[in-house]
Amino acid sequence: MIVVLTGGTGGAKLIEGLAAEIDPAELTIICNTGDDAIIHGLYVSPDIDTITYTLAGVVDPDQGWGIKGDTFNALNQLSRVGSDTWFNLGDKDLATHITRTSYLREGLKLSEVTERIRRAFGVKSRILPMSDERIETRIGTPKGEIPFQEFFVKLRCAPEVTAVHFRGVETSQPASGVLDAVGQAAAIIVGPSNPITSIGPILAVPGIRAALSESLAPTVGVSPIIGSSAVSGPAAKLMLARGLEVSSYGVAQCYADFLDTFLIAKEDQNLTNRIEALNIRTVCANIRITTLTDKRRLAREVLASAQK
């Protein structure tokens, strides 16, 4: 069984490749839930949804999130009756949030709900939220602290970032199944996700980081940074706010206590020595992935790195 730690769109691409290269039932995915938000009273879990939709083959290929061919009639109507509709929710996508919210209100845990939904979508891989408890990624800005989705979606990452924290994480625990999966993994993969707000919250859940360090399984990461730019999303801005160098070296520092091997871009070969000084083996690869062929090739490189 192979465990993947991931956020949303970046990690989803690698996971799509992995699911095409090996039996998807052999994959257990541990998802960030720090981005989760209550939108119009519905519990939205963007990273879990992106992974679920990707593995179900229904993700919108242009956006990398949402359901392909979705309509937005409910959202337009919400706007018409006076709601603030900065968070995009398609009609089919809404069905997921309605179902999740309804199950949670019935008293099911997020992990139980996630299991039911991925099965309903015919997804063979196991998808686990990092925790069943509510952990909220909050972004400090000069105008005050705001939830991650407001920073990311509503304000399009425009505000200056003064701090990042994960409200509720100190008293949280890993969702049932998470520590067992890490303990039993034949290999652990850290997706090319934002190290601060995608992988960061997972590592901040008490017990997960220790379990990764203690694991004897090969642990392989893929950098989300090429040169000094994130492949997508606000990783660079958030890394700066945390005082990290915006480079694959800065990302490697975040994972230094548990990562065995790190795949970085060929153009970052000059970072090899510095990363290896962190006691992390470095593999230079083509980490820009767009087509399914790219995703499968990178997945093979990751799997091969986990063999060594």
Place this chain on the structure above:
Amino acid sequence: MIVVLTGGTGGAKLIEGLAAEIDPAELTIICNTGDDAIIHGLYVSPDIDTITYTLAGVVDPDQGWGIKGDTFNALNQLSRVGSDTWFNLGDKDLATHITRTSYLREGLKLSEVTERIRRAFGVKSRILPMSDERIETRIGTPKGEIPFQEFFVKLRCAPEVTAVHFRGVETSQPASGVLDAVGQAAAIIVGPSNPITSIGPILAVPGIRAALSESLAPTVGVSPIIGSSAVSGPAAKLMLARGLEVSSYGVAQCYADFLDTFLIAKEDQNLTNRIEALNIRTVCANIRITTLTDKRRLAREVLASAQK
């Protein structure tokens, strides 16, 4: 100010006519909420919605409920992920239920939520739920008791009806504004709605029936029955279950303590003497209403009857 007691589709037709004949801001509508149901975790209030959509001019004219031109992409997706989708919910319609549920979770009362939603739809008439408390119409069948929507929508009124009751009504109170509206009304109109499960729950809320009896305003009803058949819906079956004669006379009996005038179908002229023996003046009229012209004509007859 004119007060109308109503359920869903039948009453909505008369209300559409009334709103075309007088200033809609002069109308206060007291709506049945016994049909309300939690569907996929969302609070659905079918009669309030039908009245709101009708007065907003967006109701589906063929069905008499829902929003015209609506799509069903969320519902189809809910079905695809394993939900039981016997209750029809369009995408635009969903926006109403999502908004209502979200407001209720924030702690607003149903009357406050209803006020916000009708204003968002640009409806000038006041719409009041009969109560802010949860009252559930339950239908007794040989196989046990079921919620009204399950009987009406899922089972299409097929089961034998052994009892009807309004769970929670004994300890409920009228929503704020209801008794004041009845007390200050220049006229009170009872819509051509099912007397058992549309008007019945309203009359069962402690205090409302007494306020109607005490009101000095002319009180005019329109029969929902022609001959021994309901104009629409399961009124006949439900009246039988309550031991009532299925006729305008049976309906008149339900309202005998507060009704001044009852509009019945011309073909039911033979019932005039029996109804008048209940101390209710009878007006024979064309109570079949389909077109807006029909609705306005009947509204004028009702308003004229309230003048005498």
